[in-house]
Structure formats: C-alpha cells, structure tokens
Amino acid sequence: DAGITQSPRYKITETGRQVTLMCHQTWSHSYMFWYRQDLGHGLRLIYYSAAADITDKGEVPDGYVVSRSKTENFPLTLESATRSQTSVYFCASSVREFFSPLHFGNGTRLTVT
Amino acid sequence: GQQLNQSPQSMFIQEGEDVSMNCTSSSIFNTWLWYKQDPGEGPVLLIALYKAGELTSNGRLTAQFGITRKDSFLNISASIPSDVGIYFCAGQRSGGSNYKLTFGKGTLLTVNP
Numbered sequence: 001d002a003g004i005t006q007s008p009r010y011k012i013t014e015t016g017r018q019v020t021l022m023c024h025q026t027w028s029h030s031y032m033f034w035y036r037q038d039l040g041h042g043l044r045l046i047y048y049s050a051a052a053d054i055t056d057k058g059e060v061p062d063g064y065v066v067s068r069s070k071t072e073n074f075p076l077t078l079e080s081a082t083r084s085q086t087s088v089y090f091c092a093s094s095v096r097e098f099f100s101p102l103h104f105g106n107g108t109r110l111t112v113t
Numbered sequence: 114g115q116q117l118n119q120s121p122q123s124m125f126i127q128e129g130e131d132v133s134m135n136c137t138s139s140s141i142f143n144t145w146l147w148y149k150q151d152p153g154e155g156p157v158l159l160i161a162l163y164k165a166g167e168l169t170s171n172g173r174l175t176a177q178f179g180i181t182r183k184d185s186f187l188n189i190s191a192s193i194p195s196d197v198g199i200y201f202c203a204g205q206r207s208g209g210s211n212y213k214l215t216f217g218k219g220t221l222l223t224v225n226p
Contacts, residue, residue, distance in 0.1 A: 033211070042119075042201065042217055042218040042219055043156070043203075045214070048211075058212070090155050090156075092155070097210050097212065099161075099163065101158040101161060102156075102158070102214070104155030104157070105155050106154050106155050107154070
C-alpha cells in the first residue's frame with residue numbers, strides 16, 4: 001500500500017541501548033522529517049532531510065542520529081537511549097519544502113526504562 | 114523556538130454543538146495550518162491558510178487566518194462523535210518552509226453522543 005510506514009509501532013528499551021526507528025514512504029517525496037510528541041510540548045522537529053544524503057538538525061536533535069541513503073527510507077537512531085527520550089515519534093514527508101502539506105506516519109511509541 | 118498558544122487545551126461537548134478553538138502568537142506567521150490527530154494515528158491536515166484574512170471551509174470545518182497574522186481560528190459546526198481527537202494548529206514564518214513549522218500544543222476534543 002502506498003503511504004508512509006513506521007516501525008515498530010511500540011518499543012521498550014533500556015537506558016543506554018541503541019535503538020533505531022524506521023520510516024519508509026512510497027510516494028517518492030523528497031522531504032522527510034522526524035518529530036517527537038510529548039505532553040505539554042506538542043510536536044517538535046528532531047531532524048529533517050531534503051533528499052538522499054542531505055540531512056539537517058531541527059529543534060531538538062541532541063541524542064539522535066539520522067541517515068538517508070535512499071529517498072524512501074529515513075531511519076532515526078537513538079545512540080544511547082535515555083529516559084527523557086521516552087516519547088511518541090512521528091515520521092513525515094512532503095513533496096516540496098514550501099507550501100506543501102506534511103503527511104505523517106502513525107507513530108512509534110518508545111519507552112526507555 | 115517560536116511559541117504558539119493554542120486554546121482551549123481540552124473541550125467536552127455534546128454531539129450537535131459547535132466548537133471553536135484558536136491559536137495565537139506574538140510573532141507574525143505567513144501560513145497557518147490545522148491538523149487533526151485521531152487516537153493512535155498521525156496528524157492529518159484539515160485546512161491550510163496562506164493569506165491574512167482568508168476564510169476557508171472543509172465540510173463542517175471552517176478556519177480563518179487572522180488579519181494581524183498572529184492568530185488563527187478553527188470552528189467545527191454540528192459536532193459528531195468522529196470529531197473526537199486532538200486538533201493542532203501550526204504556523205510557518207517567512208517563506209512557508211516546512212523546516213520552520215511550529216506546532217501548537219493541541220486541543221483535545223471529546224464529543225459525548
């Protein structure tokens with residue numbers, strides 16, 4: 001099915017572990033984004049990418065790493081998970097940078113114990 | 114980052130009632146967007162506003178881009194149970210870039226049948 005798919009939907013990990021959240025889109029959108037959603041903060045941008053091999057930091061990038069070797073995939077890695085990274089993570093994509101709606105995945109709920 | 118004040122934080126209404134919510138900012142925005150998030154899913158774009166004073170409808174939803182460019186309003190008429198969810202406003206400053214999208218903290222809407 002066409003769309004944007006995130007995996008896993010739920011993940012529990014321990015403090016200090018590395019964990020990777022996957023995002024795959026079938027629209028061939030150039031622009032992809034990672035957000036985290038927390039109570040009291042709304043949605044905050046972690047990283048974004050304009051194309052394969054082009055990534056940049058958003059508002060809250062510390063503790064996260066991204067890569068984009070292929071247009072359709074944009075994985076987010078927590079190199080050493082901390083409890084403060086417990087959150088719901090959303091991947092999104094858009095056709096263009098400007099005046100182009102974001103299409104969101106269904107999210108990954110991550111718990112760091 | 115830029116702050117958007119979204120109110121109310123939550124609403125409990127009866128089916129059939131009209132709903133109003135708004136977002137305000139101390140900064141000028143060039144684009145206002147309204148998203149809805151159903152439980153367990155990612156946000157979905159409802160309405161996009163690109164011009165000060167613009168009034169746009171999408172079915173029972175109507176949104177307005179404030180003349181001062183510092184606020185936006187969303188109205189839902191004759192609410193139904195499937196209107197339940199979290200409604201987010203989002204604003205973009207100069208250029209309308211998705212990299213510079215700022216989200217409000219959301220309004221949780223509950224509709225009692």
